[in-house]
Amino acid sequence: MRSSVSFIAIATLLTACSGEKPASSSTVTGGTVILALFGDAISIYPPSVVDLTGRLVQDQVFDRLAEIGQDLNTVGDKGFAPRLAKSWKWASDSMSIAFSIDPRARWHDGKPVMASDVRFSLNAFKDPKFESPVTALVTNIDSVHVQDSLTAVMWFKKHTPEQFYDAAYQVIIMPEHVYGGIPADQMRTSPVARNPIGSGRFRFVRWEPGVQMELVADTNNYRGRPKLDRVIIAPNADASASATRLLAKAVDLADNYPLARAGELDTSSVARRMVWANFGGVFLALNPNDRKSKNAPHPIFSDRRTRRALSMAVDRVAMLKNVFGADGKLAHGPFSASSPYADTTLHPLPYDTIAAKAAFDSAGWRVGANGIRAKNGRPLRFAIAVSPSPTRRQYAELLQAEFKKLGVQVDIEAVDNKTLNERQNARDYDALMASFVSDPSASGLRQNWGTEGIGPDGQNFLKYSSKTFDALLDTATKSFDPATRQRYTSRAFQTILDDAPAIFLYDLFVVQGLNRRIVTAPMRTDEWWANLADWTIAPGKQLDRDKIGLKPGNP
Amino acid sequence: MRRRFAARLGQSIVVTFIVATIAFVAIRAAPGDPFSYDRLSPRARDNLRQQWGWDRPVPEQYARYLANIARGDFGYSLVKQEPVSTALTQALPRTLLLACTALVLSFAIGIGLGVLQAARGGWFDRVSSAVILICYSVPDFWGALVMLTVFALWWPLFPPGDMVTAVEHDYMAAWPAFIDRLRHLILPVASLTLLSLASIARYQRAAMLDVLPSDYVRTARAKGVAERGLIWRHAFRNALTPMVTILGLTLPAFLGGAIFIERVFNWPGLGTLAADAIEARDYDLVTGTVIVGAVLVIVGNLIADLLHAAIDPRVRDQHD
Numbered sequence: 078m079r080s081s082v083s084f085i086a087i088a089t090l091l092t093a094c095s096g097e098k099p100a101s102s103s104t105v106t107g108g109t110v111i112l113a114l115f116g117d118a119i120s121i122y123p124p125s126v127v128d129l130t131g132r133l134v135q136d137q138v139f140d141r142l143a144e145i146g147q148d149l150n151t152v153g154d155k156g157f158a159p160r161l162a163k164s165w166k167w168a169s170d171s172m173s174i175a176f177s178i179d180p181r182a183r184w185h186d187g188k189p190v191m192a193s194d195v196r197f198s199l200n201a202f203k204d205p206k207f208e209s210p211v212t213a214l215v216t217n218i219d220s221v222h223v224q225d226s227l228t229a230v231m232w233f234k235k236h237t238p239e240q241f242y243d244a245a246y247q248v249i250i251m252p253e254h255v256y257g258g259i260p261a262d263q264m265r266t267s268p269v270a271r272n273p274i275g276s277g278r279f280r281f282v283r284w285e286p287g288v289q290m291e292l293v294a295d296t297n298n299y300r301g302r303p304k305l306d307r308v309i310i311a312p313n314a315d316a317s318a319s320a321t322r323l324l325a326k327a328v329d330l331a332d333n334y335p336l337a338r339a340g341e342l343d344t345s346s347v348a349r350r351m352v353w354a355n356f357g358g359v360f361l362a363l364n365p366n367d368r369k370s371k372n373a374p375h376p377i378f379s380d381r382r383t384r385r386a387l388s389m390a391v392d393r394v395a396m397l398k399n400v401f402g403a404d405g406k407l408a409h410g411p412f413s414a415s416s417p418y419a420d421t422t423l424h425p426l427p428y429d430t431i432a433a434k435a436a437f438d439s440a441g442w443r444v445g446a447n448g449i450r451a452k453n454g455r456p457l458r459f460a461i462a463v464s465p466s467p468t469r470r471q472y473a474e475l476l477q478a479e480f481k482k483l484g485v486q487v488d489i490e491a492v493d494n495k496t497l498n499e500r501q502n503a504r505d506y507d508a509l510m511a512s513f514v515s516d517p518s519a520s521g522l523r524q525n526w527g528t529e530g531i532g533p534d535g536q537n538f539l540k541y542s543s544k545t546f547d548a549l550l551d552t553a554t555k556s557f558d559p560a561t562r563q564r565y566t567s568r569a570f571q572t573i574l575d576d577a578p579a580i581f582l583y584d585l586f587v588v589q590g591l592n593r594r595i596v597t598a599p600m601r602t603d604e605w606w607a608n609l610a611d612w613t614i615a616p617g618k619q620l621d622r623d624k625i626g627l628k629p630g631n632p
Numbered sequence: 633m634r635r636r637f638a639a640r641l642g643q644s645i646v647v648t649f650i651v652a653t654i655a656f657v658a659i660r661a662a663p664g665d666p667f668s669y670d671r672l673s674p675r676a677r678d679n680l681r682q683q684w685g686w687d688r689p690v691p692e693q694y695a696r697y698l699a700n701i702a703r704g705d706f707g708y709s710l711v712k713q714e715p716v717s718t719a720l721t722q723a724l725p726r727t728l729l730l731a732c733t734a735l736v737l738s739f740a741i742g743i744g745l746g747v748l749q750a751a752r753g754g755w756f757d758r759v760s761s762a763v764i765l766i767c768y769s770v771p772d773f774w775g776a777l778v779m780l781t782v783f784a785l786w787w788p789l790f791p792p793g794d795m796v797t798a799v800e801h802d803y804m805a806a807w808p809a810f811i812d813r814l815r816h817l818i819l820p821v822a823s824l825t826l827l828s829l830a831s832i833a834r835y836q837r838a839a840m841l842d843v844l845p846s847d848y849v850r851t852a853r854a855k856g857v858a859e860r861g862l863i864w865r866h867a868f869r870n871a872l873t874p875m876v877t878i879l880g881l882t883l884p885a886f887l888g889g890a891i892f893i894e895r896v897f898n899w900p901g902l903g904t905l906a907a908d909a910i911e912a913r914d915y916d917l918v919t920g921t922v923i924v925g926a927v928l929v930i931v932g933n934l935i936a937d938l939l940h941a942a943i944d945p946r947v948r949d950q951h952d
Contacts, residue, residue: 109799117908119669120713127669208676262683271713286712286719287900287908289798309798314904318780318793318896325785325792495664495913502674533675622799 106294108614108623109307110595113319113328117287117312122256122270123249124201124209130310133606135249137292137308138185139275140300142176142195143245147601149417149517151242152557160300161190161250161276171236174244178227181299184252185280195229196221197253206261213524213534214247238557239518246517250276278303278610287312293627303610306627320590323348326620329592336401336468339588348590353605356416357514357585358408359469361461361476362539363387363578368505375507377459384577386436388426390483396475397583400468404588408581410570411513411526415584415602418519420567425574425581433483442484450484458486459507464497469510472582501538511538512585517603519566520554523547526573539578546572594618640937644930648923655922656697656915660690664913666710686915697919706923707916711908716920719905724924726795727901730893731886733817734824738882742829743875746836750844751863760833768830772889776823776896783819790819793898820897827889828882835878839871846870873944880936884929 118131126135143165146156154165162176182190199221202211217240222230233240255274259267273281278300279292290310294303313319316333323331324347334342334350342350363378377383397405406414409421437443442450442457450457463473470491477487487508492500500506515521524530528547530537546569553565574581589605591597598611614623667680681687685696700707706716745764749757770778784792791797797812804812843849844867852866853859891903902921909917941947 111798117711119711127672205679208672208680210672210676213673265710265713266708284713285722285900286709286714287723287904288795307799311794311798311898313898314895314907315898317777318898321777321780321785322792322794322898325788327792327794327798492663493911495662495668495911498668498670499663502668502677533678534673536670536673622797625799625803 105613105615106302106304106306107616107626108305108595108619109309109625110305110330110609110612110614111309111311111328111622112330113311113313113322113332115313115316115319115333118284118290118310120265120270121273121281121284121290122264123198123251123273124204124207124211125265125270127210130312132604133609134273134281134290134292134310136277136604136606137279137609138273138277138281139249139251140182140277141245141249143241144607145242145246145517145601145603147599149601149603151246151417151518151520152238152559152562154241154245157241157245161195171233171240173222173230173232174241175224175228175230178229179299180227182276183297183299184255184276185274185295186252186255188252188254190250190252190276191226192221192223192229193226194250194253195231195248196223197257198250199231199248201251201256202248204261207264211247214521215243217243218248237555238562239520239554242518252276279308296627304613305610306623306625308609323590323592326592329595331590332587334588334590336404336588339404342588342590345590345593347593349593351589351591351605352404352586353589354406354413354415354584354586355514356413356516356603357512358411358413359472359510359512359582359585360408360411361580361582362501362506362509362511363580364504364506364508365540365578366504368507371504376455377457377507380440381576382436382440383442385426386433386440386442386483387480387485388577388580389429389433389436390485391476391479391580392428393425393580393582394428396472396479399475400471401583404586406584406586408583410581411522411573411579412515412519412570413584416515416519417517417602418563418566420563420570423567423571423574426577430483437483437485444484448484449486456486457484458488460488460490461508461510462490462492462497462500462506463510464492464494466510473510476580504538504540511579514585518554519550519562522569523550523554526550541573541576541578543572543576546576594620636941637938640934644927644934647930648926651926652919652923653694655919656694657690659910659913659915659918660686660693662913666913666915668913697916706920709909709914709917709920711912711914711917712905716916719917720902720920720924723900723902723905726899727887727890727894727903729817730820730824730899730901731883731890733821734828735879735882735886737821738825738828738832739875739879741825742832743836743872745829745833746838747840747863747868747871749833749837750840751859757837764830764833767826770826772823772827773892773896775826776820776893779819779823780896791816793819793896795899820893820899823897824886824889824893827893828885832875832878832882836871836875839874840867843867843871873940876936876939876943879939880933883932887925887928 114130116130118134119128120126121131121134123135123139126132140160142160142162143157144160148156150156161178161182163179164177166175178190178192184190199218201207202209202215217234217237219232219234224230231244252274255269259269264270271284278295278298280295282291282293284290292308294306296302311328316335319331320334320338322328324345326347339350342348363384364375365379367373367375393407397407410423410425412419414421437450441452445451461473461476463469473489477489480487501509513525524536526537526541526546527550528542531540531542549565549569553562553569556562594614596613598608601607665681665686667677685693709716709719712719745760749760780792783790795816801809801812849867852862890901891907894901894903906921909921
């Protein structure tokens, strides 16, 4: 479950406009940043966080033991920076790591952070009653032993290259004295879960559902006061209206800026364009099973030759230009080109209509009198299920047109997100426009494409199963050598590309608009908000809302 | 009259019950549920469904829901992370503020315009009818976006949405805070007013044109009643009766229109709440918003009925 499908943004790449200098060394403080994000948080209690907004809030209010580095290395502890743990010590057999808690660290209610909080947090993430999406990612962590009030020893079941990453990246440290007394089945409805107390550089102030969430600077934070005074997270349902609000200076960041209007950011004196290319992509999933009788093979897609023919029938480059112009990024496989384990030298099936026709013919799909291919009286006809996303609908229509040229009839089933999700889970579709977003480690691909991801605890909704892929990815993720990891990961990807269980169309990216008065800190490629506390606004450029300062009584 | 009111009240309760039942069943029949997230495994989803009782048969869920309602518990909203009653009591006044202001304005302007069109005729009637027709033809969502772009961006007279100015409003004194709230109200109210203004004006114009050739108007004119008095005191009062019926019908249109207007102007009212709830399959919140919407429509119609009876003796006599 390291990777997930659709809307969870775990891995990102933010490209700031040229000319902006990092402000990490600046001592300027003050200012309010209003982030207009697409949708309110579903939950802000860390084990239940499942969406982008929730994750953004969680990462400002809570800390981890250590923070992943700018290079997103997931092997060993190289690049990880101390957070709640001021240092750590590996056991000689690498089966445990002793984390020394920073004695200066305090929860926002003033109580000190203790080693017992680490034990509590791990248990919360592992507790099946919370149904946390992180549970499957921390199975290698056995337990936490509290050596003393400031030393937590984390024990692992196996020595793996990513055991430190599992402990530091996946587990958010929460205060036991706040959450400890609440039974798991009552946590979702508990007021405590929506008024988090953490140790991050911003403290949580309030959440008016559907209106805004407010975070303010924790001025006594052990890592130093954030450069901003306040962050307001305002959900915006309509992207176009949100863009107008950005240009009218009512908000500072508009997420999901409409592509059709993105050009106005390049000439605007108010806002500039940012492109957040996350570790995700969009693909056309081809169901290997019949949508009616789930265990029977799909009459079209169960045949590898037909899947390959369909892949070769699609001019992905032309489609990309058609939909995104010069901004689009072509998919190279089941990974994003911006992810650390990407390999853009792989060989996806080429656009070759002659080869595609031959493959259809050899699979028995012959062109009939009506121009539609058929085999044993069954026409080569299927449906593409697609969400309301205008981009994906456009792609579905282009695919329909491309396939038609080769005698394949496609119907488009436009449905809402929940319906699409339900059909995906129930495997009630022929082909489906799906997306994935993965985190910095390739090992998560096991959950999406590996055989172990098939089943009630996995996320391999396509039920793709290849022993070759499993073995290659297993070898890759068990290796401590980066070159070996990459080599085997690439071979695993090539296996998928050759099997063509899906047609990989484009890498996900989001255009955002950001007010020009804001200077961003160095961007980490997995989360654009990772260094939000170090964003600055120069005193000369501050608006009225920037000058308000902290509320009286706030330390 | 009292009996009629009691009968209408009884009907209203039955209608609300039927509407709530339909909403309860329909949202559960729709694909997906509140826990249909990509990031949750099928097993986790099943466990959560079980925890919340959504794996039980729908009649059993409904019986439990009714029992909870009887205790005043409308359930819990997973989208808003708060009890449904809290979400509704926050959203309802916001929508009522928007809808009632727009309702008053659209009736005041629409009726006035309709009367003037009928009374003056000529170029005024033709030009204003054309303008009204244009307003009527514009889709609500697009019209609201145009208003936002023109009056908040190109010509920044008003704030571009939200109920108040973020952050700064908390620090304003009472009067500036009131003005701030008022300024934020203008664009959404104007958009919603334009939605129904055209039809109200057209109805009023038609009603006036029906009344003006009447014998009593001709008689009054023959008696030398001034034209202004003739129109406003004699014709207008009789032409107003159909507008009371329109009032009852306009309220549902306003609630429907509020969904689009609130979305564009980021106004966190009942419309936004209902749209979010449906999108997220937030079962209890969907049923709650439908119940509140139904009650509003019923109350609107009830008021219209009572007004109708109050101003038209024939209706009153018929029921008495």
